[in-house]
Structure formats: C-alpha cells, structure tokens
Amino acid sequence: MQERRYLNSASEAAEQLKQWHAQSPDIKVLALVAEASKSLVAELQKQARDIDIALYGGIFPELVVDGRFRSEGVLLFSMKHCSAAALLPCEKSDVDADMLFNILSPNLSAEGGETLFLMLDSMVPHIASMLDDLYLKFADRVNYVGINAGSETFQPMPCLFNEESIMGQGVLALLLHKHAGSLLNHGYVISESSSHSATTTEGNRIVQIDWRPAFDVYRELVMNRFGQEITAENFYQYGVHFPFGLLRANGEVMVRIPVALTEDGSLFCVGEVPPNSMVTVLDAEQKLLSDAVSELGKSVAACGWSMPLTFYCAGRRMHLGVEAAEREIALLAEHVGKVDGALSLGEIGNMREGDCPLFHNATLICCEWDTA
C-alpha cells in the first residue's frame, strides 16, 4: 500500500517529502493541489529539488479527502512503480502522441500490466483526438487513466508540474508499472427524445446540429424533454444540468457538458465532439447517477482495489450540488474504503477493464493505487 497524506501547509508538505525520501530515496511523489493552495506548488518544487525527489502533480478545483471536498491543501501520494514520466506542452494530437510514445515506450515491459496515467490541462482542445492517437500507438499494451486539471472557472492557468517546472496547455504522463488501471461510471442515460447529428463541429465546439445553429436545437431539446426554457442569459446556470450525450451503437453514452455559448449559437463542451456524432440531451436523474456510483463501487471492489485514487467530475458536482456529491462519494466509500482524490474537469478511462479508452465528462473514476 502506497502512502498518502493530506497536508495544509508548505512546511508540512516539505517535511513529508523529506520523510518519504529518507525512508526510500528512490520514491516518487504525486501531488494533487487545490486551486486555492496553488502557491504551495513552488514550495513543493523547491523542496523536491533540494532533496532530489521526483515530483509530479496537478492543480484541481478542489480535493477529495477521506470522502469530503476540501478547497485547500495538498494530497501527496508516494509512488514506487512509476517507471517513466513526461511533462510536455501540447501542440497537435498526433505529434503529442508521437512524443509521448517515443519517451515512454522504451520503458514498457514485455509482460505488460502497465498503466498510462495522464493528467491534462482542461484547456487543451484536442484531448479525445490525442487519446485516439495514443491508442493507435500503445494499443492494449497499457491501461489508460486520465483526468483534466485546471480551474473550475475554465480560466487558463499553469496547472501541471514536476519538480522543475509548471505549465498550462500540456500533458503530464506517468507510466505506472504493474498497475491494474481504472474504472469509471456516470449513470447519465439517453433521454427519450430523438437523436440528432452534430453536423458541424470544430474540436470541442458544436457549431451546428442537424444543419442548424447548435444552441437553437439544444434549447428545443431541453424545452421538449424537460420543459425548461434555456436562454443565452440563463445558459450558464442550466447548461450543466442538461448535458449532451454522444451515443454509441452499443447503447453506451459519453457525456459532454456544455460550458460556453458564443454569439453565433455555437456551444463549447468539455471534450471534443467528432463531426456527425449522434448527440442528444441526457437524462441526469439523481437516483440513476447514484446507482451508477454504487455499481462502480462494486466493480472496483470486485477487482480487489481498496482506497483507489478517485476523481469526481466538477460538472457532476455542479449538477448535483456539494451535499449530494459527497453522498455519492460516501456511497462509493462503502465499497472501496477511504476515498481520496480531487475534483476533475474531464476523465479518461473505460467502464470495463480492457475496453477502448474514451474521454468522458461527469464521471467518477477510480484508479487502483495499491501498487502505484
């Protein structure tokens, strides 16, 4: 079992790093920093450099510590099986995937059983494409886990770091040796309303649905299905409650939360929407969502993972509210034990072990951490 510590001050964090380093000089550390405590990053980096310890981490809207949301502090996780790491700026999906593969693949073991742990700045616009390109390169040689870091306000900020530097618009990739991967679930379901084609999209921007301005169609869908009038004025209040879903023929759905509206009626989502994707507005009933959490907890427990590193989507919390979100986490904890992690801004993973990884919103993702 790897160690973890929630700390509130730089001095405590520095002392913890020193202690772990004294116990195991080769140890590496993953740091999840609450946005409100981002000033701790520089202190952590300095201490890591001083004692020559490898440090990797990200800044998230809030932390999840023992099942509760915390807006301050840092969660430190020791890692003994991180065989390689890379912190790179993102440019273009295939180029980024190539670079990551070139850096990490020499450390892939022949026997497999490794996990590619990705931490991305939520402002990177081509995360899903990069994931497709990574899957073309790594294929089934690794498990895939990923979360997006950054600010819940979606304001750009440097949010990924190692002991030397901190950057935005980038990716932090860790190759975890002998690691079981992750599982995620969300519970959002396809509404009874008809499906539509996102006829014009550009990355994470839906320009047209069924050849009409995306917002016009979105308003109609929400009104028809839920009776809620969405206007340009209340969009930011209601959008998170009526997310888009990308439908798959196998019945699964991927959530895309609309987060911004432009004057031409385009909608910006968290995550890319491929052109001509089948889209609809999803039902997000609290019970269904909770059932999904429970199901996830059971699956994780079935895998034998305890106290997984857990990320809870910030959009999901916005939809449910803090109390309901903490109840979901408590529900998860019933199955997996102590829940530590952070609020994330998009998640990468799969619902079943070995499935093709996809970029999701509004999920809980549990990452095995016993062997990290």
Place this chain on the structure above:
Amino acid sequence: MNREHILTILYDITSTLSGEVHVEPLLTKMLQRLMFHSGCSAAVVLLNVPTEQMQIASVVGDAELAMHVGDSIAVSDGCLRWDSHYEESVEPLSFLPCRKECYKAFHCLDIPEQGKVLLLYRYLDENRLLLEKVLNPVMGNFAKQIDLCQLNDDQQKYLESLVASRTRELGQQKEMLSMLLESMAEGMYGIDLEGRFTFVNRAFLQMLGYERDDELLGRSSHEVMHHSHADGTPYDIEACRIYRSCQTGEGISCDDEVFWRKDKSSFPVEYHSFPIIDHGELKGAVITFRDVREEREQKEKLEHMQRLESLGLLAGGIAHDFNNILTAVMGNAALASARVDDTSPAKDFLKRIEDSSHRAADLCKQMLAYSGKGKFVVKPINLSEMVKQMARLMEVSIDKNVVIKYYMADNLPAVEVDTAQLQQVILNLITNANEAMQGVSGVISFSTGLMHADAAYLQSSMTQDTLPEGRYVFLEVSDTGIGMDEATQKKMFDPFFTTKLSGRGLGMSAVLGIVRGHKGAIHCYSEPGKGTSFKVLFPAVDMQAEPIVEQSGSAADAWRGEGTILIVDDEESICETAAIMLEDIGFQTISACDGIEAIELLKKHGDTIVAVLLDMTMPRMDGVECFSQMRRLQPGIRVMLSSGYNEQEATSRFAGKGLAGFIQKPYSPDQLAEKMKELLARG
C-alpha cells in the same frame, strides 16, 4: 436503439468515410468509428491482395496484431465465406496473430470485393446491435471508398515520384547552371525590375572586390556599382542604360561605361543586358560583363607599335633613298675637295658640304636604326664590359655638374648585339638623361644585371610582338632630372616627337628600333620632378662573349689598285661619283645602269674586269639576278654589293652564293678604297 438512431450512426460512419482521401487513414478512421459504436476493444482490416492470401492492412487496439500490419496471412475458408458474421468465440480466428485469450467474441463484416473487417470483443453483450445487418450498406460504400482512395494514393505516389524525379533533374540542372555560373570568367548578375541584385557570380565578386553575395543581394545595383560616369560625375538611374533596358525588356550591349568597385575604384567594362521574361512577364535582367582595361591597353599598345612600324618602314625607305643621294653628294664633295687647292675659297664650302652630308648621313643612320634596317652585325658581348669601354665617351657627353655612377654586374651572360647599334642606344639614353638634368647638378646612373622577365613584365614593356619569358640581361640608365608626365611617356618613342627645341625626335625612336631589332624590350619608369629610368633588356645567350675591339681608323692611305671595275647602279650620279673615286686610286671603270646592261658589259670586257660594284635595287634586272648570271659567266668574279639598307638585310639574299663584299651607302672615297683593298686582297 431505434431506426432514427441507426440512421444517425450510418450517417456518422458514412461521413467519416467520405472525408478521407487516402487508404491508410480511411481504414484507421473506419475502425475507430466501428469500435466507438460497437464497443469492441480491437479491430482489424484484412484486404484482398493478388495472391490467394489477404493482407493485414490496418489494426487498432491490439499491439500484437499491429506488429503484423502489412503481412500476408492465409485466412480460413470459413472467414472468406462470411458475408457478415458474429460469433461468441474466437476459435474461428486461429489464422489471426492476435492475443486471442483476451477476446470472447468477434464480428466479421464483409467489404465487398475488398476484404473483411474483424471487430474483437472482450465482453459479450446481450443488448448488442446487430451491426452485421445494420452496416451492410455502409460496407459497400466503404469498399468503393477504398477503391477511390487506392486510386488517389496510386496517383499521388506517381505524382510524388514524378515530382521527386523532376526535383532531382531540376537540382542537377541547377547544380550545372551554378557550376557554369561560378566557372565563368565573365562577371554575371541578375536584377529585378527595381534594379536590385537577385544573384551574382564568383567572377563578379572578384572583379568588384566583394567577398560574399549577401553583401549585395537586395541592394540597388546602380547605386552599388554604376552610380557614376568614368569621370566621376553622377550617373542618374533614370538615364542608366541597364536600368532602362530592364524596364523596357530590350537587350542592350555597351562598351563605353565603367563599373565601380567596393573600394571606390572603377574599371572600363563591356556589358550585355538580357531581359528575364517568365511566361511572358518581364521579371528583370541578367547582365554579363568583362573588364576591358587590359584588353584596351594591349590594343592601344599594339596599334602604337603598328604605327611605329609603319613609320619605321617609311623612315627606312626615306633613309635608303637619301643614302643614295648622299653617296653622290658626299663623294663629289670629297672628290672636289681633293682637286682644289687648300687656299681656294671653294675649299671651305666643300668642307661644309661634306660636314652637312655627314650630318645627313647620321640622320639617315638614326632613321635606319629606328626602322630596324641599320647596320646589323651581331656578336656575343658582355654588356658590363661594353658600358665600361664607353665610360670616357659618356663622360664627355654630359654636363660638368652631373655625376655618373656605375653599378656593373660581374659575370653577366653574353648578349648578341650589334656593338655599333648598342653604342648608339647608350649614347642616345645618356644624351636624353643629360638633357633631362637641364643644367642642374644630379646623378645619372648605369646599372647592369640579369633578371627573369615573365610574360606580364614583358607585356608591360615596349617591345615587338610577344617575347618569350626567360633570362634577360639589362642595362638601366636612371637620371634625377625633370621626369616625364604620362602624355610624354606615351609619345616618347614616336618618331619626330621631341620635347627639345633643337631635337629631331629620332633618338628614342632609334633606341626602340634597335632594341626591337635585337628582340629586346624597354621598360620606362618616370615621375615628373623626380627623374626617369630606362631599363633596356636583351635576351641572355649561352655563348662566350667576344672581346670588344675599337673601330680602326682609315686604312686606305696611299693604296692604289689596277684593272677595270664594273659599276652597276641605276642612279647615274652614283655611277659617276663611284667611277671618279675608283679612277682616283688607279682603277679603270665602266658603268651599267641595270643588270641586263651589266651582263652585256661583263660578256664584252670580262677578261679585264677585276671586280664589280653592284647596286641591289634596279629596274629590269635587280642585283640578285644580275649577280647570279655574272657568277654563271665568271664563277670567280668578285662582286661587292652596295646598298642604302643594312648589310644583314641586303646580303641575306646572297647567303652562300659567293658575295665577296658589302659597302653601305653613303660612302666616302676613303671608305670605298678601304673596301676595295680588302676585296682584292682576298685574291
């Protein structure tokens, strides 16, 4: 999943297909969309190939299988037969090199006439969509799209190979052009329509004094190198012929302008400007040029030499005719003087005639020297010895307040010269040097030495044609006199050019004629106010120098001859004068006015004729033919040739034919007596 959902999925996949134009990304995208909708973990496209096997064309999601992309595999018959097929076992896929233990089911989708798509599932799904049925229409489109992409890829490959081949060819042509451009001796540069440099070649950089082309590219060529006329006055770009031709697209040639170097010096050029026209559009011009300074100097020098040579021919002809006349004048004056009493008032006049005749003869001698037709009897001598022997003569030729210094080299190789002519050269040079002192004190120095003269040095000298490189013995005469300006230096060898009030302007012309006659060269260096230095070069020879003997005085004294002398000359006055001179010393004479008459007289009086005084140039039968016939009539006849030209030239046509003697016109009674004495003494 309702019908609308299915249609949307089909639209999604079809749109994906239509957006791709190359096979590889088409297959990958298709697999990605199929995986997205089916929920499978891995997928592969197998395409038909011309053999019986299939090729693994694209793989997503299975690393082991991905290592076999491009490989051919023998697909099972069952697989080949499946149009569309789902099976919850992967045993039928034994031919597939994948991680079969991971998969529990597979989907085979037929790509009509192209191959198969296999979707590999890790999980069994009770609610799975029957893709094998839903996707049938899409797979037909997929097959057609593969065909189109294949065609496109083939076409692209062909075009790429064509482009590569053309690029290679262009590269070779460019390299060749670049090599030609750089190897050209002529300068070349290109300009755009604004007259800015677009390229320059290596010769350009060398001629204009630049090191790299980036010092010039993009700059205005007119401002860099064509901004002023030869006299330094500004050359407006609007008037610039190159700029104008670039604007009008007309080719031009020009040879009366200068280009300016980086160091602000200029040189005359001949240039040609050609317009650059690209697809009918004027783009600029290419200009080739060459530095014509050296060529012009050589041309001027050649023209000068040719002019001097023409003048030499003229001078030689005049001198020859004058010598004939002077023979009569000088001879008759001498004869008359001998016949009058010393107290006769005519004696003094006759003396003046004789003196004037001698001065005229001297003038003719200079003219002959200039023409290269003076007396020419060469022998190997030591130049230092020659100068030393003339020291006394030279010292009396200069003013008292001028000092002569000698720097004579020892052990000089010999030079083959006519000593009399060399003396004339030395005397002419010292006379000029002395006059350059203009009565003030100074130094005239003589130095001799041996040097290696290369082609460049010889070309910069005054000489005839092209002299071979090699060892030359030189005599340098330097003075500290007034020197010469450039204009004077250019004309100093011209006959009749003089800076003196009383000069005849033949001194330096004669020097040049003599030096050229000896296959030598003259180098002059002069600065106004500082002095002048003449360096005269003669080719060194590998011969032993002969001792230099001073000319003996008159030896005829009271010698008298006997017998008949046949005088042959078309100049009646010469015949008469020579007859009197010879009769005065005891001979009888008979005269003939040309060769034919001479032969007749020889036939008639042959037994009494002891010698013949024969002119060279005569009407009807010249001296050469006449001599031949005389020798046939009387093989032992003694013939003395008499000519206004020098001995070498005059006697060259009689070589080996038994000519007994030569006397150059004009001659005095004593000189004729001396020559006759020598002739008859030989028996």
